[in-house]
Amino acid sequence: MNTPTKRISPLRQRMIEDMRIRKLEPKTQSGYIRAVRHFTVWFARSPDQASAEDLRLFQLHLIDQGVSPITINATQTGLRFFFEITLDRPEVTGKMRPVRVAQRLPVVLTREEATRLIDATRNLKHRAALSVAYGAGLRASEVVGLKVSDVDSKRMVLRVDQGKGRKDRYALLPPVLLTRLRGWWRYARAQGKVLPDGWLFPGQDPMEPMSTRQLNRAVHEAATAAHIDKRVSMHSLRHAFATHLLEQKEDIRTIQVLLGHKKLETTALYTHVATATLSQVISPLDTTRPT
Secondary structure (H helix, E strand, C coil): CCCCCCCCCHHHHHHHHHHHHCCCCHHHHHHHHHHHHHHHHHHCCCHHHCCHHHHHHHHHHHHHCCCCHHHHHHHHHHHHHHHHHHCCCHHHHHHCCCCCCCCCCCCCCCHHHHHHHHHCCCCHHHHHHHHHHHHHCCCHHHHHCCEHHHEECCCCEEEEEEECCCEEEEEECCHHHHHHHHHHHHHHHHCCCCCCCCECCECCCCCCECCHHHHHHHHHHHHHHCCCCCCCCHHHHHHHHHHHHHHCCCCHHHHHHHHCCCCHHHHHHHHHCCHHHHCCCCCHHHHCCCC
16 A cells, blocks of 8 residues: 655745755754744744744744743744745845844863863763863764774874855864773774774664764763763853863964864854853952951
8 A cells, every 4th residue: 555645835846946056954844844833833924924023923922922032043944034035025034033032151171171071971982072062162963973994093184074054174182082982983893883984983784984962862871970060062062172272371263173163253162151251350359468
């Protein structure tokens, strides 16, 4: 018995083609489609019939529903693409307004906590992967995207192929990290888990990389085992990398390059959490005479 295939509307097909032309990432495409679908369900008509006032009312609906500012802004981005690119009706989005997102400082692990976290990981692959996140400051997606050939032991760098923003860059490969990667590689090669020039951290199928979800699950399990009460994720190790470099007096522009940040302002966020740097500042109260 043949399973009936779900028919895609001409509008949705056109939007998909427009996104493909611009080579948007699959995750971005899914988000844009989800935004238009959400609006269409609320609008209860074909979205190409919407007016600027309809989009304004939809934003009010999202706010009344308690939707987070980040989600509202992401929804607006998807709708802007649909109306401005696919429908060529830029005037319709004129009444949508981005919502200000509250800036929150990241939770940063101390050096001792980062070490405990990695040491608490009993799985050799997970320990090596977490060591990459902290030792080189890579994002979770960049860690799982590494291939064996990306480890350049002669130049002591890791090649990050098409990181965030589709940019290539080189990251640090400290000696301790190289030793851990070699230990994992020897073990995995003997077990037939790593293919020549294949993924450095493969999933159960060596032809596919492990998922970021698996990696985050490993971090949470390690945090529990290490008795770390802070909210921890893979990104916590990247935050710790940047903060600890700043506390070592490394140049902030060098840190920007290592992290792959497009804007210096993004990297400058870590100046607010580098407590070792703040502790060296002498308060004017300490210069007054005790009474």
